[in-house]
Amino acid sequence: MPNARQRNAGDKASSVVLSSVLCPPSSDHYAVFGNPVAHSKSPRIHAEFARACGENLCYEARLAPLDGFAAAARQFILEGGEYAKGANVTVPFKEDAFRLAEECTPRARAAGAVNTLIFQEGRILGDNTDGAGFTRDLTENLDFSAAGKRVLLLGAGGAARGVVESLLALSPVALVIANRSAEKAKSLAAAFAGRGLAPCGMGFAALAEEPAFDLVINATSASLAGDALPLPAGIFSARSLAYDLMYGREETPFLVQARKGGAKRLSDGLGMLVEQAAESFFVWRGKRPQAAVRAALIRQLRAA
Numbered sequence: 419m420p421n422a423r424q425r426n427a428g429d430k431a432s433s434v435v436l437s438s439v440l441c442p443p444s445s446d447h448y449a450v451f452g453n454p455v456a457h458s459k460s461p462r463i464h465a466e467f468a469r470a471c472g473e474n475l476c477y478e479a480r481l482a483p484l485d486g487f488a489a490a491a492r493q494f495i496l497e498g499g500e501y502a503k504g505a506n507v508t509v510p511f512k513e514d515a516f517r518l519a520e521e522c523t524p525r526a527r528a529a530g531a532v533n534t535l536i537f538q539e540g541r542i543l544g545d546n547t548d549g550a551g552f553t554r555d556l557t558e559n560l561d562f563s564a565a566g567k568r569v570l571l572l573g574a575g576g577a578a579r580g581v582v583e584s585l586l587a588l589s590p591v592a593l594v595i596a597n598r599s600a601e602k603a604k605s606l607a608a609a610f611a612g613r614g615l616a617p618c619g620m621g622f623a624a625l626a627e628e629p630a631f632d633l634v635i636n637a638t639s640a641s642l643a644g645d646a647l648p649l650p651a652g653i654f655s656a657r658s659l660a661y662d663l664m665y666g667r668e669e670t671p672f673l674v675q676a677r678k679g680g681a682k683r684l685s686d687g688l689g690m691l692v693e694q695a696a697e698s699f700f701v702w703r704g705k706r707p708q709a710a711v712r713a714a715l716i717r718q719l720r721a722a
């Protein structure tokens with residue numbers, strides 16, 4: 419793989435550094451851990467944020483072994499010493515990161531998953547910026563108000579868990595969570611009962627009984643495998659916004675499905691990717707990249 423260098427080959431703690439720029443010793447060190455991670459746009463996004471905000475930091479992509487996330491994160495801290503300041507965590511390590519963190523923010527605890535680690539005075543702190551990134555993209559970039567609207571969340575994995583609390587804070591009139599494994603949807607809905615509006619959990623087939631939704635969010639990983647979901651067409655209407663957390667060059671199978679079902683507004687998750695990164699940057703550096711910087715980055719990444 420180009421620009422990759424294996425450290426401590428054969429050691430479970432080893433991770434592979436995939437970014438092309440090696441960190442100078444005097445800059446603060448950050449990384450994104452994932453498996454796979456070569457496709458990650460986070461190094462480019464954080465390099466642009468650092469440039470725009472005048473911050474001296476270096477951000478690399480690290481491929482961690484599937485059974486070795488915690489060891490790889492500790493290795494990164496050890497290597498960077500006082501300069502190792504934090505990390506992002508992507509699929510499939512968000513729950514591992516939640517377990518690794520010695521202390522978590524309320525939003526990470528609500529999600530049961532961590533996508534942002536902060537290394538501070540020898541301690542490992544965990545946060546989750548996915549929900550904030552999603553709602554910022556929805557409300558500011560897409561100018562969509564979910565207040566009083568019917569919202570359907572598809573999926574009950576880490577990403578779905580990460581956005582439920584933020585969705586409830588937008589005051590929808592109904593929040594239905596539907597998943598392939600109906601029991602997981604029901605248990606996710608039950609975990610958020612008693613916070614105002616009670617979400618309702620079900621399997622995909624039960625959606626046939628539901629009227630159309632104003633906002634349909636795909637937080638499953640089905641689009642990754644190119645799979646369409648077994649959804650009844652009636653969940654979409656002309657006023658629906660269909661939002662796929664996944665993004666890519668082509669329209670995702672879910673967005674194709676939504677368009678054919680009559681949804682007039684479609685969005686992929688590229689805006690969320692940039693916005694959750696901006697929230698992580700703010701957590702680490704106390705500076706939020708300006709809206710114009712974030713919008714330009716979304717446009718550039720979409721065109722790349």
Ligand code: NDP
Nearest residue numbers: 573574575576577598599637638639640663664687690691
């Ligand atoms: P998880 O592995 O935690 O969860 C996967 C979910 O997808 C489960 O609900 C699972 O259902 C469902 N699923 C998987 N395959 C299928 C299928 N073929 N048909 C129906 N349902 C399926 O993944 P995450 O929650 O971490 O990620 C989900 C998606 O969100 C990914 O595409 C990821 O890239 C994206 N994401 C995007 C972000 C962004 O910034 N844009 C941020 C975070 C995530 P079951 O429980 O039945 O197995």
